[in-house]
Amino acid sequence: MLLSLQGNFPSAILALADGTVFIGNSIGATGTTVGEVVFNTAITGYQEILTDPSYCQQIVTLTYPHIGNYGVNTEDIEADKVHAAGLIIKDLPLLASNFRSTETLSQYLVRQKTVAIANIDTRKLTRLLRSQGAQNGAIVGLAAGEAVTQARIDAALAAAKAAPSMKGLDLAKVVSTPAAYPWVQTEWKLGSGYGTQTAPRFHVVAYDYGVKLNILRMLAERGCKLTVVPAQTPAAEVLAMNPDGVFLSNGPGDPAPCDYAITAVQQIIDSGVPTFGICLGHQIMALASGAKTFKMDNSHHGANHPVKDLDTGRVSITSQNHGFAVEMESLPANLRPTHISLFDGTLQGLVRTDKPAFCFQGHPEASPGPHDIAYLFDRFTALMATAQEKK
Ligand SMILES: NC(=O)CC[C@H](N)C(=O)O
Secondary structure (H helix, E strand, C coil): CHHHHHHHCCEEEEEECCCCEEEEEECCCCEEEEEEEEEECCCCCHHHHHHCHHHECEEEEECCCECCCCCECCCCCCCCCCCECEEECCECCCCCCCCCCCECHHHHHHHCCCEEEECCCHHHHHHHHHHHCCEEEEEEECCCCCCCCHHHHHHHHHHHHHCCCCCCCECHHHHCCCCCEEECEEEEECCCEEEECCCCCEEEEEEECCCCHHHHHHHHHCCEEEEEEECCCCHHHHHCCCCCEEEECCCCECCCCCHHHHHHHHHHHHCCCCEEEECHHHHHHHHHCCCCEEEEEEEEEEEEEEEEECCCCCEEEEEEEEEEEECHHHCCCCEEEEEEECCCCCEEEEEECCCCEEEECCECCCCCCCCCCCHHHHHHHHHHHHHHHHC
């Protein structure tokens, strides 16, 4: 299979900022892409990972060695396009087979103009990233017939070294929707596909910092009709919609420079409207409450991360995708930790003790991943139900 893959696909170069070079095969678009190289340990869900807007300006390595075997379909998307800056895999099976598949991973990557490399030692790459921390890289996908030359390798290395650091980058406003839109689509079910929320109990305004669609679907499934608004929408505009709750989405980049979001979230929480944040939304809620965030040495990307609920002792296996985290030591008196990672002890969940607001660092919407911690969505609807009773 390896020989056949090499025969059918042009060459590609992966260069890291530290000077490491891998040569493999181009299985996506031709051209050069740069970004922060991270590894994700999920075994399935490559289409959801590629379309997750939180991967903007990141090149994703999948540690599972066979990627592409069930093809690509029109439904398993977390946004309307691929957001990852590039893809690195070991082996692309030559046969894609699934009843929902409409094209192969390689065809999809070409159509989405995503540069991708296969057939490199992803275990070696992962060990390098794991021991030295995340670093920038470049993939060069060559055209058929083009040879890997020293000049091309040098150009790839130069591109990797010139890529901007993720620290200090505000990408939420880059990927956010340009205009507000309504959302009523519910979760996917075998046999009927996605459904529609026709009898909503709550109106939720969702800040789109790069929202994964399955979050919106899981809220709609639980009785919410949503209005998704651009990242820079002022709090006054959101509160004027008289929402039952406000949701703060996941998103790419560093949360610290997102001053517009931090200010708006401060005002929203102060107003007393129930608020729930996921991932970047969790980090923004923490910053808006006076805590600090930092860039982690070893970021979390996978679908098997154990997280402990400090209130109940319950351990959930969770989906994760973050490179920044909230500093435990920086928590003000009105922010109480509710969840921690059992991998490295970092903070995973927070609740405001003075307001109906809470947040989670991982991904309760999974997609891909387990649904152990979906109970957080029910916690949000319960908060909104309590607030409605008081009205
Ligand atoms: N998935 C997310 O929302 C990621 C949040 C942030 N960009 C981080 O890397 O930590």
